[in-house]
Amino acid sequence: MVSLGAGGGNSPGRQAGPGIGGCHCSKTRVSSPLYRMDEESPDGLLFKDHDFSSNLLKQLNGLRQNRILTDVNICASAWEVPCHRNVLASSSPYFRAMFCSNFRESSEAKVQLKGIDPTTLDQIVLYVYTGEVHITAERVLPLMEAASMFQYPKLFEACSSYLQSQLTPSNCLGMIRLSEILSCETLKKKSREVALKYFPEVASSADLRELCALELRDYLGDDELCGEEEKVFEALMVWVKHDLEARKRYVQELFKQVRLQYVHPAFFYHFIASDALLQTSPACQAILETAKRQVFSLYGTSAPDLKPLCHVPPRNSYQDFLILLGGRKDSQQTTRDVLLYNGQTSQWQDLAKLPTRLYKASAVTLHRNIYVIGGMAVRSGKSLACPNVYIFSLKLNQWRLGEPMLVARYSHRSAARKNFIFSIGGLGDRQEFIGSMERYDSICNVWERMASMPVGVLHPAVAVKDQRLYLFGGEDIMQNPVRLVQVYHISRNTWFKMETRMIKNVCAPAVVLGERIVIVGGYTRRILAYDPKSNKFVKCADMKDRRMHHGATVIRNKLYVTGGRRLTSDCSIEDSDAFDCYDPETDTWTSQGQLPHKLFDHACLTLQCIPHTSTFP
Template sequence: MDEESSAGLLFKDHSFSSDLLRQLNGLRQSRILTDVSICTGAGEVPCHRNVLASSSPYFRAMFCSHFRESQEAKVQLQGLDSVTLELIVTYVYTGEAHITAVNVLPLMEAAAMLHYPRLFEACSSYLQSQLAPSNCLSLVRLAEILSCDSLKRKAREVALANFPEVAASADLKELCALELRDYLGDDGLCGEEEKVFETLMAWVKHDPQTRRQYMQELLQQVRLQYIHPAFFHHFIAGDALLQSSPACQAILDVARKRVFSLHGSSTPDCNPLWPTPPRSSYQDFLLLLGGRKDNQQTTRDVLLYSAQTGQWQSLAKLPSRLYKASAVTLHRSIYVLGGMVISEGKSVVSRSVYIFSLKLNQWRLGEPMLVARYSHRSTAHKNFIFSIGGTGEGQELLGSMERYDSIGDIWETMARMPVAVLHPAVAVKDQRLYIFGGEDIMRNPVRLIQVYHISRNTWFKMETRMIKNVCAPAVVLGERIVIVGGYTRRILAYDPRSNKFVKCADMKDRRMHHGATAMGSKLYVTGGRRLTTDCNIEDSASFDCYDPDTDTWTSQGQLPHKLFDHACLSLQCIPHVIGLS
């Protein structure tokens, strides 16, 4: 655009420079005024020194200094083939280069050598567009040789984001120990820890004589506390190569105590494992299972909510229409226990266990409970699931408790609770299982905290006037257990260490039969039934979040439909692995 001022008109011809280049290229092609020939092998390209010197610091130094090439009619360039040289010269005179899969590597090397940074980055961009799990590791190597940070960064991102596929490639087995350690230890690696371990062992076994010396260093990059205990037991603990290393055995001994001991990480001589948090590629998801929806029909729906996207989606339905079953998460699977099966107008109390894999979006049958029960409570700790109380086949109130061992795949009867109750709030904290309140056989509130010592298989009880909850969930939030509503708006936070309650900000409504779970440092409450001001009961689709740092509630919108008596769980997984990214 021209610029007019009181001093006159500044005329700008934006096509002049490109026209000039075209004219110069025509002169070059006709060998008019050319004063130097660039040679490589048998190839020879006539050029103008001033054009080359203007295009690159490399040629400026060659032709504008006291080097002998400044006086020679022919200049030999090493490391280029004739086709690449022609592409470079065409770029110099036209600003254009046709980059293909065949020529990109020699062209990029030439651009680096001759100091054409924009052409170099264009080649990098092309290679980035061609990145795949099958070639990303080799392109990381190339980027390191050429000092191309943009390509190295992108290729590494692809390798980490597609780690299971990359782990199967031949290129991975050719990494040096330092390179493999950097990948396995990266917090952004998108792979389950079982795959990380398998990759490490496949790499070592590719050349065991040379590589076994690196096993300890590499094993420390595997976050063993997040490996499924059955996998640890069957595939890690007895591995012959690991057993041959005293240092690796010491690492596994610590992990074994952490994974299998009922005492957990508080066991004497059980040092904390490195690094404690799961990889950053894991995301939080909220799941709602079963319950009664809109028209109060028992539903088989399973809904998944992503905290990152704020979106809901439907998953594989429950295998049976279950009323007042219980559900827990264990080893990143979901277990649905017991309940009353509704089928063809008949109701049967069940002892069935269904296990859901989020990765496969599939249900399968598990080992059934010892006792059929519904309206019971369940919770998980370490490798165990505890199923507590409820109502039995004869509609009797159950005071029994049974425990499922996920390693041995067996159920066993544990000590009975001191007082049988219905609809209590249940949570596990610091090796103890807490049962808050509930109601007795006459539907009267029970003002008790019943505490089960997990490793000792013993109970004791404490009376308290603070407890009067029925049909309320309990959620572990930080160091406290939060009891959420239960025919009340009240939220109580219990500190097991001090045996004291703290009153938190009330919910908006008096709620019961709702769901609650923790994701990150916050509490999420879903659906339920609410008591209106005129004492009517309404079903709810509300979805609320409590932040303990600010002691405030915020609405997260609405559930896809009204829902109560449902299971509400949170689960961490890798979206890429389960096809949710």
């Protein structure tokens, strides 16, 4: 006899006999595919049969199929399905209320269900008895409606997940309407994400033209919309003209959703400002006049009777990309490479190469494009100063030829302000010193001569802040540092100069960082921040090396410095592949790694753009 009480057990060397089902009563575990003892307690073992419930459902489904112990027929029109009341009541609150309350269905042999077809009824019953259902494109909608009506939330979400997997730009607006009818928030959220992310494709769909005014306003005003403002305006006008008489009264309210600050000026003047429908609305005309004077005018004047155009940030879909282009690579000849840095992955990506090799060209960003201006090019074996302008679109990853400058120049400096580009100084074909400045008007697509700088310099640090263009330092024709700040008043087309002992930079970039202009190195490690309002310089944390011919740009209020040449402790010159970041809040530098190769005399720019989604995954 085997004792199972406390302190009982087999004597040493004696084997216990088999228990019920072949399970020994010693501490030896017997593994089984059907059950296992998971938890040991002072009073024994807790037995868990993990397949019991699924086996029970299978047995119940077998009884149902053979009409054994079934006590109700649920019907869809003339179609009847025998079931067990207790199984249905256990599966959903809907059937629990039907069969466990004082409704007449609780005692009827047949229960007629409205709003469901026979095929869907079969699928619901199969789900109740097996926990399985096959969702297809043809059956998903009636199945989802039935899951909502009979209160099967997991089946409802499974149908929602299936529909989400079928989303495309052509059907997402229809899916939003469907999600509202079915009160499905997960489907609505995903459909809206697709509609916003693939806005250009969605804007051309017939579904957009069927939106009501409030829906369109909510859609076009969303910060997450991935599309240029030109596309937003075009979508608005297509919607209005689809039913002009009924919809023209909404033009004023909907036009406010177009963020005019980020529209290309040529598009603004040629398509928006001249639109006949907008001209019929006094309120729209006032918005246009304000935009003309405050956004697209270089002089920023505003009439006293016009309300200021409220500042609206760019949509969240815009991203800042760091771009490097041209320069001298690994001490070799001038490169045509164009590189994009992805801050999220810390990876460099090759873009379309420059159309030609340009030595000491200048480059700026304007209207989501890069303008590469002038430089020295080799033609027929001769090096010649070039007046050409090449324009790069990140969205298309393509270059095109722009309007050439009036004067061919290289080793010059360029800066952009609103709709204009200023190109200053440099050298000509015969290496003659050029003190002139010219300005490009992107609206009229012309270059025009402006006032020349007071003192001709090469390689100054250049930046634009508010209504003024600043030239810091540089060198004269004898390569001596010039301790000057030369300031150009843009609206007056006049210059003035200030002497200062703080300036001694050559071949250094300058950037606008917050309210200050930062001069980055230039044969020195020193970083100077200039406050135009107080006309004072402040020293920032030094760079690690004495640096020149490097690039610098600002992304999200941080300064990034790339490549260049550095002076070693023994005054020799080395090319650099350094990639560093300065944080003005902490006044500290951190390394971002290395460039793909050593590089100097290159352009380093920040380009704000919406990533192009050419295909829907």
